[in-house]
Each structure stands twice: as structure tokens, then as C-alpha cells.
Amino acid sequence: MPSNSICRVIEDAKYEAREKRATRDTPPPWITVKLMVPITFGIMVYAAYVYIGRLCVPAIRQRSSVLDRGGGIALLVVFSPLLLWMVWAYVVVVLTPPGFAKDHVPKCPPPLPGPVQNGPPFVPTNGDLESGTMNNPARISTAGRVDSIGGPSYEDLQLRTPLGSHERHESNDAPNPPLDDKSILNLRIKMAMMNVERRPPITPVLLPEFRYCMKDELVKPYRAHHCRICGTCVLKYDHHCPWIGQCVGARNHKFFVNFNLAAMVFTAYTFGTLLAYTVRGGDDDLDVQQIVIIALSALFFIFTFSLFVSHCHLLYLSQSTVESMRDRTMKDRESHVMNDALGFCNLRTKQELKRSWDEEWGRIGKEGNMWWLESGRKGWEDTMGTWWVGWIFPVGRGLSDGLHYTPNPRFDQEGRWRRRKDWPTHLR
Numbered sequence: 262m263p264s265n266s267i268c269r270v271i272e273d274a275k276y277e278a279r280e281k282r283a284t285r286d287t288p289p290p291w292i293t294v295k296l297m298v299p300i301t302f303g304i305m306v307y308a309a310y311v312y313i314g315r316l317c318v319p320a321i322r323q324r325s326s327v328l329d330r331g332g333g334i335a336l337l338v339v340f341s342p343l344l345l346w347m348v349w350a351y352v353v354v355v356l357t358p359p360g361f362a363k364d365h366v367p368k369c370p371p372p373l374p375g376p377v378q379n380g381p382p383f384v385p386t387n388g389d390l391e392s393g394t395m396n397n398p399a400r401i402s403t404a405g406r407v408d409s410i411g412g413p414s415y416e417d418l419q420l421r422t423p424l425g426s427h428e429r430h431e432s433n434d435a436p437n438p439p440l441d442d443k444s445i446l447n448l449r450i451k452m453a454m455m456n457v458e459r460r461p462p463i464t465p466v467l468l469p470e471f472r473y474c475m476k477d478e479l480v481k482p483y484r485a486h487h488c489r490i491c492g493t494c495v496l497k498y499d500h501h502c503p504w505i506g507q508c509v510g511a512r513n514h515k516f517f518v519n520f521n522l523a524a525m526v527f528t529a530y531t532f533g534t535l536l537a538y539t540v541r542g543g544d545d546d547l548d549v550q551q552i553v554i555i556a557l558s559a560l561f562f563i564f565t566f567s568l569f570v571s572h573c574h575l576l577y578l579s580q581s582t583v584e585s586m587r588d589r590t591m592k593d594r595e596s597h598v599m600n601d602a603l604g605f606c607n608l609r610t611k612q613e614l615k616r617s618w619d620e621e622w623g624r625i626g627k628e629g630n631m632w633w634l635e636s637g638r639k640g641w642e643d644t645m646g647t648w649w650v651g652w653i654f655p656v657g658r659g660l661s662d663g664l665h666y667t668p669n670p671r672f673d674q675e676g677r678w679r680r681r682k683d684w685p686t687h688l689r
Contacts, residue, residue, distance in 0.1 A: 288492035295506040298355055304557065305351075309344055311554045312531060313337065316538065327542040336534055346654070347527045350520035351505075353655040359510025360496035360663045362485045368478045372469040457602045459595065459618040461629065462587070465675030467668065483666040484511075484632065486583060496663035499581040511663025514644050518576070519655040521569040528562035579632050579640035588626045621680055623671060629678050631669050
């Protein structure tokens with residue numbers, strides 16, 4: 262079998278599998294979705310048993326060789342509020358639904374597609390024609406729309422004047438002097454001839470026909486997405502979290518952050534104190550169950566710390582996890598195409614090229630973020646609220662209701678990122 266036929270079979274199988282996942286109507290069984298909730302509670306109970314029953318209580322009863330009575334009481338006094346804080350936050354985030362579009366938006370037939378302004382028609386690429394996209398029913402839905410993640414695939418772009426191997430080698434080894442405005446302009450022209458340029462998504466994602474969910478039969482509010490596991494559209498969908506047995510969305514994102522903060526502090530305290538007294542006791546007084554909790558607390562500290570920091574960063578940018586993935590895809594594609602055109606070592610030239618793109622379009626993730634609120638504090642308060650107590654404990658709510666969002670004015674009415682020259686005058 263010719264190699265191109267083998268590649269075509271592989272491509273067809275890939276798209277058929279993707280189509281099958283996209284058309285899956287039946288969510289997983291309820292017990293599968295909620296399985297991690299009792300397991301998480303079990304880990305909390307076991308950690309409390311080991312810490313209180315095998316460290317604090319023996320010390321209070323003066324049966325510990327590494328900890329006196331006062332020390333045992335002091336550890337217990339600090340441990341108990343931290344445990345209650347974590348359990349409280351976990352119960353709240355598990356019992357608070359993320360908010361579902363079907364509870365606020367009536368069902369309706371699919372909207373009729375209207376004229377799309379400023380949107381270029383779909384043109385099949387060489388890859389589409391050669392791999393049989395246009396003739397494969399399983400791939401028509403993918404071939405007939407523009408990539409909504411990061412623009413047309415750079416892999417499908419044909420470089421008209423690629424750098425030769427000798428020219429690329431010289432560009433990697435030669436020193437990189439600062440580029441003046443004329444040099445940057447010449448570089449932009451050369452890169453444009455090679456199709457190396459910023460290509461934001463051109464899909465009009467704010468139009469009702471692009472926001473219609475065929476499974477829930479409704480027009481999704483801004484920032485809502487359909488979760489295959491929950492089987493419905495979630496308001497301001499962030500991600501589906503198996504640890505809480507449901508999605509993180511508009512109504513429980515704040516409590517998810519509260520829980521990660523509580524769990525991070527709790528696991529840090531548990532790990533630090535247990536490790537200190539285990540080391541002090543030496544090999545003669547080693548408790549295997551305390552070793553297990555030390556390992557688990559270290560693992561979950563790293564996990565919750567990473568989640569807490571990443572979600573604080575996302576809130577600062579007024580983004581959800583799924584929205585940040587689009588920006589990451591766009592950045593990765595730009596990095597990939599610049600490496601192909603300029604090599605890996607020509608760092609200064611690539612920085613200047615990226616800076617010129619930012620001057621033309623704005624920064625990816627900020628001016629290029631459809632829901633950016635111009636301020637990190639505004640993004641934080643939109644989800645976490647204005648009361649500092651609610652930033653720590655699972656009380657209160659954010660400013661957003663999950664239904665109404667104002668798009669960034671740097672985007673057009675249909676949801677496409679515009680060049681700086683097309684922005685409102687006061688934003689340029």
C-alpha cells in the first residue's frame with residue numbers, strides 16, 4: 262500500500278474517532294462521575310485519624326517520646342481549625358452547582374445563519390484535498406468551518422519563500438544587533454511573504470448560530486460550554502473536576518479557589534509538622550501510617566498549590582481554563598512557525614517580530630482576550646467578590662451571575678479580534 266494511502270487511512274480514522282466523541286450523547290454513569298468525592302472524604306478522615314490519634318493524643322496522654330503534652334495540645338489546636346476549614350470548603354464546592362444554561366435559557370430551534378461580516382469564506386487547503394477531507398462525511402463538519410481555537414493551522418500554510426538550510430544556519434550563528442524601524446518593517450514584509458504572521462481566529466463565535474447547542478437545543482450564553490460528562494451546558498465553563506464530581510463554572514468557581522487555598526494550607530501544615538516529629542523520633546519510633554500521610558500531604562500540597570496559583574493567574578486575566586487553552590494554542594503556533602522560518606537560536610529577531618505583532622494587534626491574553634476587564638483586580642472580584650473574607654472562606658459570591666458578560670471592545674460584534682487601528686480611539 263502506498264505511503265500516502267496509509268496516511269489517508271490514519272487521518273480518516275482520527276477524524277472518525279473525533280466525530281464519534283463529539284456525537285456521544287450518553288454521559289457516564291452517576292457513580293463514575295461522583296466516585297472521587299467519597300474517596301476524597303476518606304483521605305481527609307484518614308489524615309485526621311493519623312494526625313490526631315497517632316501524634317497528638319499519645320502526646321497529650323504523655324506516651325510520646327518525641328512530643329510533650331503542651332506540644333500535642335498546641336498542634337491539635339492549630340490542626341483542628343485547618344481541618345474544619347478544608348472540609349467546609351470542600352462540602353460547599355461539592356454541593357454548589359456551577360450553574361446550567363438550561364435553567365435560565367429557554368429551548369429554541371437552531372437560529373438561521375445570517376450574513377457573516379468581514380469573514381473570509383472557507384477555502385480548502387492542499388492538506389484537505391490530499392487527505393480526502395472534502396469527500397469524507399465524517400470530516401465535513403471539521404472541514405466546513407474555520408478553526409475556532411487559534412486560526413487556520415500553520416501546518417497547512419505553504420511557505421512561498423522558505424529559508425534555505427545555509428541561510429538558516431547563518432542566521433542562527435550570526436550576532437543579532439538591535440533592529441531599527443526600517444529593519445523591522447523589512448522583516449515583517451519578508452515574514453508576510455512566507456505566511457509567517459499573527460493569525461487570530463476568524464470564527465464569529467458571538468453569533469447565535471455559533472453558540473447554539475444541538476444537544477441542549479438552546480443558544481448558550483456567553484462563555485458557556487457543553488460538558489460531555491455532565492451532559493449539559495455549564496455557565497462560564499472552566500473545566501470538569503473529578504475531585505468534586507462536577508464542573509467548575511460561574512456559580513462555584515469561587516468556592517473551588519477557596520477549597521484549593523484551604524487544602525494547600527492544611528497539607529502544608531500537616532506535612533511540615535509530621536515530617537519534623539518523624540525525623541526527631543528516628544528509626545526507633547517510626548510510624549508507617551504517619552509516613553503515608555506525609556507522602557499524601559506532600560503530593561496534595563503540590564497539586565493544590567499548582568491549581569491555586571494557576572487559577573489566581575486566570576482570574577487576574579479574566580479567563581477560564583478552557584479560554585486560556587485557546588491563547589496557549591495560538592502562542593504555540595506562533596512559536597512553531599517562527600522556529601521553522603528563523604531557526605531556534607535567532608531569539609532577538611523573533612522577539613522583535615513578536616513585539617511588532619503586539620503593536621499591531623495587542624497582546625495575546627490581554628488585549629486579545631475577549632473577556633479582559635482591563636484590570637487584574639476587576640477580574641479577581643468578578644469571580645471572588647469584593648469582601649476579603651470571601652477570598653479566604655467559602656462565603657459570599659462574586660459579582661458575575663454567569664449570564665451577562667460584556668465583550669472586549671477590541672473585538673467586533675461577532676467576536677473577532679481586530680487590529681489596533683480598528684479599535685475605539687480611546688483604546689489605541
